[in-house]
Amino acid sequence: MVDRVVRVRAAALTLQVSRFRQLFDVMKIGSLLLILIAVSAVPAYCRPDDLLTKFVAETEQVRKEQLLNEIVRRPDAGPTLLRVAMNPNNILTKWMSIRGIGMVKYGKAVPFLIHSLTDQDHYVRANAARALGEIKDTSASLDLIRLLGHEKDGGVIEQTSLALRMLGAKAAVPGLKKVAPHPSSQTRCWVLQAIGTLGSKQDVPFLAKYLYDASDFVDRCAAQAVEEITGQDFGLPRQSGLTDPRQGIDRARRWWETSKASFPNRE
16 A cells, blocks of 8 residues: 555656656747847847958958958948948958948948048048949049048049049049149049049040150050040050050040140140
8 A cells, every 4th residue: 555655656756857847848948949039139240250250350461351352242241341340440450341341332331431531541541432432322422522622642542533433423523633643653544534434525635635644654544534535546455464555645646636726625
């Protein structure tokens, strides 16, 4: 009789333990589900991220560019890079994040990019200008034109002139003419190319002056800009690499000497 009572009580205890384990398992699964729901509610760019951590910590430019190229493939690249650019650990991280913002054309970053045009670092200003052009927000045109009014750094002027070309900002032509005599031949070239894209027939005399620049590189850019406005073909080399543009430049000069009378507004 006693053994039977013991067995009954043991069975009851075993059942209670089994139920407790089942309840514990249910609670454990519920807790895991709550954690998953909470994590999924956090934006991707706010979560711990090994790739982003590596990008921010990297100080070698080439390797940092490689990491950036991986980041921009991700769907959350825009907000992620904006967050980093607004709270950078150094200048390299800031301007490279801005470059990435332009690469993914993240429009919500435009106010920050416009503000960055006044940054003390010229790499930040240059990449902010380029990014605004790549995003193609025409509301930034006036800010880019203002930048030309006081900018001295050749790299910034180049990227700004390119951005204005991307935006089709024809109102930028007077400002571009003012920075065209820059000491850097490369900067002069980029500016002339922008005038060729944005200018009109009345700007041809201005461009023609640069057909006689001391640099063949600038002469070629001026000839290309004249071609773009007038539709002329001076036979300039179209391919990249080692080419000799002098014959095309000579044709452009001869054309100008015989045609300049038809441009009464010579500058």
